[in-house]
Structure formats: C-alpha cells, structure tokens
Amino acid sequence: xxxxxxxxxxxxxxxxxxxxxxxxxTNSMFDYFLWYKKYPAEGPTFLISIxxxxxxxxxxxxxxxxxxxxxxxxxxxVPSQPGDSAVxxxxxxxxxxxxxxxxxxxxxx
Amino acid sequence: xxxxxQTPRYLIKTRGQQVTLSCSPISGHRSVSWYQQTPxxxxxxxxxxxSETQRNKGNFPGRFSxxxxxxxxSEMNVSTLELGDSALYLCASSLGSPIQSSYNEQFFGPGTRxxxx
Numbered sequence: 341x342x343x344x345x346x347x348x349x350x351x352x353x354x355x356x357x358x359x360x361x362x363x364x365x366t367n368s369m370f371d372y373f374l375w376y377k378k379y380p381a382e383g384p385t386f387l388i389s390i391x392x393x394x395x396x397x398x399x400x401x402x403x404x405x406x407x408x409x410x411x412x413x414x415x416x417x418v419p420s421q422p423g424d425s426a427v428x429x430x431x432x433x434x435x436x437x438x439x440x441x442x443x444x445x446x447x448x449x
Numbered sequence: 450x451x452x453x454x455q456t457p458r459y460l461i462k463t464r465g466q467q468v469t470l471s472c473s474p475i476s477g478h479r480s481v482s483w484y485q486q487t488p489x490x491x492x493x494x495x496x497x498x499x500s501e502t503q504r505n506k507g508n509f510p511g512r513f514s515x516x517x518x519x520x521x522x523s524e525m526n527v528s529t530l531e532l533g534d535s536a537l538y539l540c541a542s543s544l545g546s547p548i549q550s551s552y553n554e555q556f557f558g559p560g561t562r563x564x565x566x
Binding site: 342346371372374376381382383384385386389391429431433434435436437438439440441442 | 453482484489490491492493494497505506507539541547548551554555556557558559560
C-alpha cells in the first residue's frame with residue numbers, strides 16, 4: 341500500500357532550466373512532508389521540508405509546493421545545475437515515515 | 450563530526466540464515482530509525498528506537514527486529530532470511546524522534562547491501 345507515490349522514475353533537464361519533481365499522497369493526516377536527495381553509494385540527505393499547514397516553502401534554489409486539496413507535492417529547482425543530478429525522494433510523516441520510490445534527475449550541461 | 454556509520458557495508462547470506470546489521474549514530478543523537486530500500490518499493494520504514502525503546506514500527510513481519518544500546522548504537526536482526534529480503538538497509542539518526550517533530554532532521558548512513566542467495 342503505497343501512501344506516497346512518485347510516478348515519474350526519471351527526468352532530464354537542461355542546465356539553467358527549471359526541474360519540477362512531483363509526488364502524490366493518499367493520507368490527508370500527514371503532519372509534514374520532506375524531500376531528500378540521494379547520490380549513488382550514499383544515504384539520502386535532507387533537502388527541504390514543508391508543514392501540512394503551509395502551501396509553499398523556499399530555500400535558495402529549491403521551492404516545495406503543497407496542494408492539500410489535490411494531495412500533491414512538488415519540488416522546483418531553479419536554476420538546475422549538473423550537481424543536482426541525483427535521485428530525489430519525497431517523504432511524509434504520519435505515524436511513521438512514508439517514502440516515494442524516487443525520481444532520478446539528470447541535469448544536462 | 451563523524452556521520453552515521455553502518456557495518457558491514459556488504460553482506461551475502463543464504464536463505465534460512467539470520468543476519469545482524471549495526472548502526473552507529475552521530476554523537477549526541479538519541480533516535481535511530483531503520484529503512485529497507487528496494488527498487489520497486491523505495492524506502493520502507495522498519496522501526497525507530499529512542500533511548501533504548503522502540504517508539505514506532507512499520508509493517509514488517511516479526512522476523513525483523515532491532516534494539517538500541519545505552520550509547521545509542523543500534524542493531525537490526527533479520528531471522529530466517531528470504532530471497533525477498535535482499536535490499537539496501539539504511540539507518541538514520543536524529544537528535545529526537547523525527548516523527549514527533551520536523552526539527553529533528555534525520556541523517557542517513559550509507560547503508561548495508563544485503564544479498565540473500
């Protein structure tokens with residue numbers, strides 16, 4: 341039972357353009373949401389989070405948007421850089437942590 | 450400051466055996482969570498320990514168990530291994546329980562790659 345879903349396994353974007361990664365969830369009781377970034381052979385690292393009572397949170401080039409009515413979360417990276425190439429996981433906190441299956445982002449120089 | 454360490458990094462076992470994985474959290478962190486990562490399922494929460502007590506548990510069978518020691522180091526044990534247990538096992542540490550507060554950021558280790566033959 342996948343409560344958090346990332347339907348795009350991969351995404352390619354030109355350097356300097358916007359990357360938009362999407363995530364859908366089913367449980368309206370989640371307290372907050374997070375995005376993690378993972379490089380090969382390393383554990384995920386925290387990127388940005390958003391409380392369920394907010395609809396936007398920004399940190400430098402990274403912005404997370406939350407649409408509660410659609411149960412949809414998105415991460416915007418502007419401008420995209422080659423070093424952003426990694427697997428991105430969205431996650432939700434409820435009675436436990438629920439992670440999506442990840443989206444592999446490739447930023448083309 | 451040293452990060453989260455996991456040992457061993459790679460492990461090969463056969464069906465029916467048992468395995469113990471170890472996680473040393475960042476100094477001062479009292480919460481340790483364990484996750485299983487497989488290609489089709491992403492990261493799935495196994496359990497969380499805080500101050501030697503299991504605080505939260507995911508939807509895994511009783512073959513998966515864990516414990517935490519007084520120095521916050523944690524071990525995870527899987528008994529009667531099955532082929533489907535092949536996965537990357539990640540642990541993450543945080544100052545307090547990440548489920549209770551978004552301020553308790555989780556720091557992940559590099560994982561232990563378990564292969565069951």
